[in-house]
Amino acid sequence: MTPSPVRRRLPPAERREEILKAATELIAASGFKGVTLEAFAAACGMTKAGLLHHFRSREELLIAVLERRDTLDLASVADTLEPAPDAAVARAVMSGFVRRNLAQRSLVQLYTVLSAEALDPAHPAHVYFRTRLSEGRAMLECYLLAWHPRPGQAAVDLLAFLDGLQLNWLRDGGIDFLAQWEAFADRFFAA
Amino acid sequence: MTPSPVRRRLPPAERREEILKAATELIAASGFKGVTLEAFAAACGMTKAGLLHHFRSREELLIAVLERRDTLDLASVADTLEPAPDAAVARAVMSGFVRRNLAQRSLVQLYTVLSAEALDPAHPAHVYFRTRLSEGRAMLECYLLAWHPRPGQAAVDLLAFLDGLQLNWLRDGGIDFLAQWEAFADRFFAA
Incomplete structure (x- = not known):
């Protein structure tokens, strides 16, 4: 069984970069309007709570x-x-x-x-x-x-x-x- | 007693122009953000319901x-x-x-x-x-x-x-x- 991306442990700066990369790809594919924090979190294989640990809000x-x-x-x-x-x-x-x-x-x-x-x-x-x-x-x-x-x-x-x-x-x-x-x-x- | 502006009867096109003039002046004075339909109506001496008769929404x-x-x-x-x-x-x-x-x-x-x-x-x-x-x-x-x-x-x-x-x-x-x-x-x- 390969480890799920959710459970990989990364230093905060790397995790942050990974989130931003996934968010950028999601925006490129779907635009930003109507894309919720939940959707951004899902694109990173994270929960909303986990995402909010790195970014305090959608903005x-x-x-x-x-x-x-x-x-x-x-x-x-x-x-x-x-x-x-x-x-x-x-x-x-x-x-x-x-x-x-x-x-x-x-x-x-x-x-x-x-x-x-x-x-x-x-x-x-x-x-x-x-x-x-x-x-x-x-x-x-x-x-x-x-x-x-x-x-x-x-x-x-x-x-x-x-x-x-x-x-x-x-x-x-x-x-x-x-x-x-x-x-x-x-x-x-x-x- | 002078008639209140509220009660003046105007043809719809004139009333519309009067509303737009007042709304423009209100925006010039206060910006548009946070200015509600009620505030626009008040600036024209109208009720919100009266204003909605001429414009279906704030937008x-x-x-x-x-x-x-x-x-x-x-x-x-x-x-x-x-x-x-x-x-x-x-x-x-x-x-x-x-x-x-x-x-x-x-x-x-x-x-x-x-x-x-x-x-x-x-x-x-x-x-x-x-x-x-x-x-x-x-x-x-x-x-x-x-x-x-x-x-x-x-x-x-x-x-x-x-x-x-x-x-x-x-x-x-x-x-x-x-x-x-x-x-x-x-x-x-x-x-």
């Missing part, structure tokens, strides 16, 4: 899924912490983010919906999204857009375009995300 | 508030249905929309939050936002961007940027919306 779990995605995205597209020397390098890095997002529509939808809900200061993800915006701006400004004559303004510009395009692409699958990105990038990286 | 009222804003915005910035002859005219019209939005932050927040929630096909505002996107794209393509070499693509580009900038500006009031718009427009309207 906390969803935020952790997004944080993990941020980390993986960054590790996948940027293999250096040197500022991009020119527009061409920066464009290639950003195109990497765009292509990753195209392949993870359900996560983009989770990000987009929580992002708007969390404008409310009482929302559990409010701080996550405020921090993500300010850190994202700073990172773009210092690393990816250091070659730009106005890196701070350009960072806001780039984030706005991508957030809005994601929203409208989720609404209308007929929008060619990649073609829209390339048209924007032709102007943006010519600055 | 229906909120969608009607946004539809009214669309109509007023359009009437205010465009006094012609001729296609914009060039980029300069188009830019002036779009700047008019941008300036109006800057002055109605609470309505922009209502639009932004409902817009993301309504990605869910079961949401009462799903059809409104799908229709608004396709009509907005068509209107930009045929009227405002007819001078553009790729008007359809440019329309998606413009809507994406403005939707995303609104979201990020609501999150961080330190973002200078107008300066960001002008920087984007310098590139966009030079096409």
Whole structure:
């Protein structure tokens, strides 16, 4: 008899990573709406009580899924912490983010919906999204857009375009995300 | 004794406009979150039952508030249905929309939050936002961007940027919306 996954003992950090991986896969397959804590727990071979030991609420779990995605995205597209020397390098890095997002529509939808809900200061993800915006701006400004004559303004510009395009692409699958990105990038990286 | 506003008899279309005006003012003053149907009714000097005679639900009222804003915005910035002859005219019209939005932050927040929630096909505002996107794209393509070499693509580009900038500006009031718009427009309207 092989041991059931429920009973494997893992250090908390590994168990946490296992949960987030399973939750991400479940969201990719079924979206996040209507997926209960029980369903997330079942996908990890755990009970709801066991899951609540690692994440205090469904919202906390969803935020952790997004944080993990941020980390993986960054590790996948940027293999250096040197500022991009020119527009061409920066464009290639950003195109990497765009292509990753195209392949993870359900996560983009989770990000987009929580992002708007969390404008409310009482929302559990409010701080996550405020921090993500300010850190994202700073990172773009210092690393990816250091070659730009106005890196701070350009960072806001780039984030706005991508957030809005994601929203409208989720609404209308007929929008060619990649073609829209390339048209924007032709102007943006010519600055 | 002057008649109370409650008892004034108005044709349904006028009463509806009066309700939407009061609801818009209430949202401008208090936001939309936590504002109940009872509060909207009170702002119009009506009972909840009276309000429900005109709008079947809170969501229906909120969608009607946004539809009214669309109509007023359009009437205010465009006094012609001729296609914009060039980029300069188009830019002036779009700047008019941008300036109006800057002055109605609470309505922009209502639009932004409902817009993301309504990605869910079961949401009462799903059809409104799908229709608004396709009509907005068509209107930009045929009227405002007819001078553009790729008007359809440019329309998606413009809507994406403005939707995303609104979201990020609501999150961080330190973002200078107008300066960001002008920087984007310098590139966009030079096409």
